[in-house]
Amino acid sequence: MKGLSRLKIFILNNKCLIVMLCIMILLSSCLSGIVAYSVSNQNGITIVLDAGHGGRDGGSVGANGTIEKEINLEYTLALKEKLVSAGYRVVLTRTGDDGLYSPTASNKKMSDMKARFEIIKEANPNLVISIHMNSFSDSSAHGATTYYRDGDDSGQQCANLIQASLNTYCNAPTETSKVGDYYILNCSYYTAVLIECGFISNPEEEAKLNDDSYKDTFVDAVFSGILLYFGNRLT
Ligand SMILES: [Zn+2]
Structure with a gap:
């Protein structure tokens, strides 16, 4: 009392x-x-990280059942940790399983993509990185590939650097970055790179992509490419 x-x-x-x-x-x-899920801002550079798919859109399904939306998010969150520790402001389009579409939208894919665009626009980023896993009918297809929007010169530079780093550290084939016709690349004028981290339709690569130490190496390689990209722009 x-x-x-x-x-x-x-x-x-x-x-x-x-x-x-x-x-x-x-x-x-x-x-x-x-700005949903924004963290850190010590070096004045903002990066939007976009984990592909989510909610009812699971993306591709691996040879042994890997769900693309889940592994996309794992790689995205691991990359976020590295970028935040290096002083970047990171804005995530999603942090959980849910998609970004309105539950009442008739075209949920378009609603989801528009919501991602709104987050990008609000964040006003120096770079957008979208993370996906690839899939193909020929199960021998393998390797990581980076994509940029046609005409996005800085996107091409960044994609080249990330690709070179992946080729060196992750045993990716001697790939070159490619022009990609993806909504997340085309929806804004911001510098953007989409990374297809590997083929989950290939059972060997699927196992590798699910391995924590491979994930660390892979994310380190992407991180190095991003550091080089911003380093080159400062010199
Ligand atoms: Zn995908």
């Missing part, structure tokens, strides 16, 4: 302070909703 009356007196004496605190909490939760 004594404790309760002290609490009452505290509340009465500090009404203004409590109201101010509530307003601040409310404001901060509203503001954090403007």
Whole structure:
């Protein structure tokens, strides 16, 4: 009882302070909703990381059942950790399993892609990286490939650097980056690279992509390519 009356007196004496605190909490939760999942900003460079697919859109299914949307998110979150520790501001289009479409939308794919575009626009990034896994009817197809929008010169530079790094560290074939006609590349004028990390339709590559130490090596290679890209632009 004594404790309760002290609490009452505290509340009465500090009404203004409590109201101010509530307003601040409310404001901060509203503001954090403007750019979903934004973290860190020490070097002034913003990168949007886009884990492909989500929710009812699982993407490709691997030879041994890997669900693309799930592994895309794992690679995206691992890359986020590295970029945040290096001082980049990272904005994620999704952090969980859910897609970004409106539940009432008749065309959920378009609704999902438009929501990704809105996040990109709001983030005003220096670079967009979209993470996917590939699939093909010929199960021997393998290797990581980077894509950029036709005419996006800086996207091509960045894709080339990431591709070279992947070729060196991840035993990818001697691939070159390619022009890709993907919504996430075409939806804005921002520099953007889409990475098809490998073929989950190839059982060997699927196993490799699910291996934690391979994931670390792969993400390190992508991270190195990104560091080189921004390093080159500063010199
Ligand atoms: Zn995909």
